[in-house]
Amino acid sequence: MSDADAYETAHAEAHDNARGFAAFPARKGARTRGQTWWGQAWTEAVEDTSLSTEALKAGRSYARSGRLGPITVSPGRITAHAYDGETSFTTSVTFTELTEDEWDRLWERVTEHPSVLSDFLSGTLSPDLLEASEDARVRLLPGYGDLEGDCGCDEFEDPCSHAAALCYQASWLLDQDPSLLLLVRGRDLHQAQDDLKSALLMQALTGADDEEDTTPAPLPDGTPAQDAYATTPTPLPPLPPLPGPSARRSEPASGGIESDPLAPLVADAAARARELLAHLHGFRPSPPVPLDAWQDAVRIAATHPDPRAAARLREASDAPERFDRAVRAWQYGGLLGLDILETPWTPPHQDLARARTTLAADWAEDELPPLDLTDNRLTLTARGLQLRYGHDARWYPYRLESGEWWPSAAPHQDPADALAALLND
Template structure:
């Protein structure tokens, strides 16, 4: 497999929509994308106009591929070739993302059900991998020649991409460089016990020290060594209330015992009469 996916997807143009109150997109991923676009903007005015263009259906069919979005965007009397570049992850970032997904069985199960969990964005960010583009991750270009970053045409294109992410958040992974099948394949290889996703920085086989942590499957499959030596149990003390053997009884001289009792009685009477 190459470093980046060669897949390109085409989507028909959106029909005009009525403006909705509140958030622009319907899902968490779509709105997170919108927040990233607005954060990256140097001027809010063209972004606001771009939002209006998106609602008005001024964007033609959209083509989306690794690191690139493109479409023709229309004004009232002209059209403009518009593209938005998206920063792609490098191999080290992909390795960390794959390790994060493989370390949690819930993430892998969700991906197999074609669900991209929202929590993955936070956990990936903690590992230094930011799924949602932010400041500096987007590079708009447009034939309109306007100097805004982004211009209203590029902003309109970005806003409509949020609607695409509402339907399929996995498109965000493709924009970052790899498609859904590629990610699942790498996660399976990592989780199978090999400890890597099969690709190093140069696109070849990953070295052994590229592994991050230990896969859970390998840890559970490991044989536990025997303990050194034999542990002998301590003797168990007799429980409270148990019958103990009676001590041996020595023989007693009866005559001597009677004499001692008599003497003791005589001495007691002497003390009392004194």
């Protein structure tokens, strides 16, 4: 056993709350950065502290390669074995653990945020916990000076590509369990919850919380009872005459139209009318977007829970063969999604160049599939996949089905996320 391996073993054994995780398999073509809020926040923090973009790019490729072994997360350290051909070595990333004073300040701020407190005690780390930590001047996410790579390789960057890969895979772990962020700072979730409960108990015993003022508010001035009883009541106006009997009308035949889908349609019309009235009375800044007959039919079919409504609208439309694709486009992107389906356009050159740069940064050259660019559409012809750039600066994933391009997933700001959604589907 090497000195580094011996140190890692001793470090893990010294912490009963160290946790181990199975190695991640290769993820060819998948996204490297974390996908949840905490995973993304971790990734952004790690990338902000690195001085070498090339090491990060190499780390992303290495993280997807499946050449990191099982991961151990313990207070102040994340460790794994890295494999390069026949060579293996230990790589780790160390973090500054929080002091007792920093933990106390954090719990003091958490108790001032009821929603964060409730979520934390139930085992959930709310994103607002980060705001509470910043208020307490406590750093939870990695920052300058408290993240250091330690690897048996001969690279000079810090972190090296192997340690960077470990940081990216740590974001995948945070996607699954954000409480690991507490562990690398020195507390596992149960310890942290116990500390927080102790802080709450101490506040209750010392009266740290302000007691509520139970003094009743003074009653408003009113009319004395004797004056009210002495007042002569105003007589009520006479009742209006009763209406006469209405003429009986014969109802026309229904013609086979079901009546039960009509109620949601009436409610939809009322909701649209309410939006318009809200604008007219100054309660919303802009009126509802006007829709033509085709757009409104697609909207109703996409949002109406009864499939019979969609079937009738399809039959009545001018283009029933396009109707289902239009409905799916609306379900993923609303009116903008429908526009992306139907109308190509030419985006600014810098937007497309930025997209290519983003894709190249997330995939190695041998991993990125060849892309064909036409108007606002990046097409992976060999795989039958396509990204369409919208006027809202988002990328809409499409898939080729039976010779037609169909909307396939919700849009993303990042083209790499949109492409990963297609490749992982």
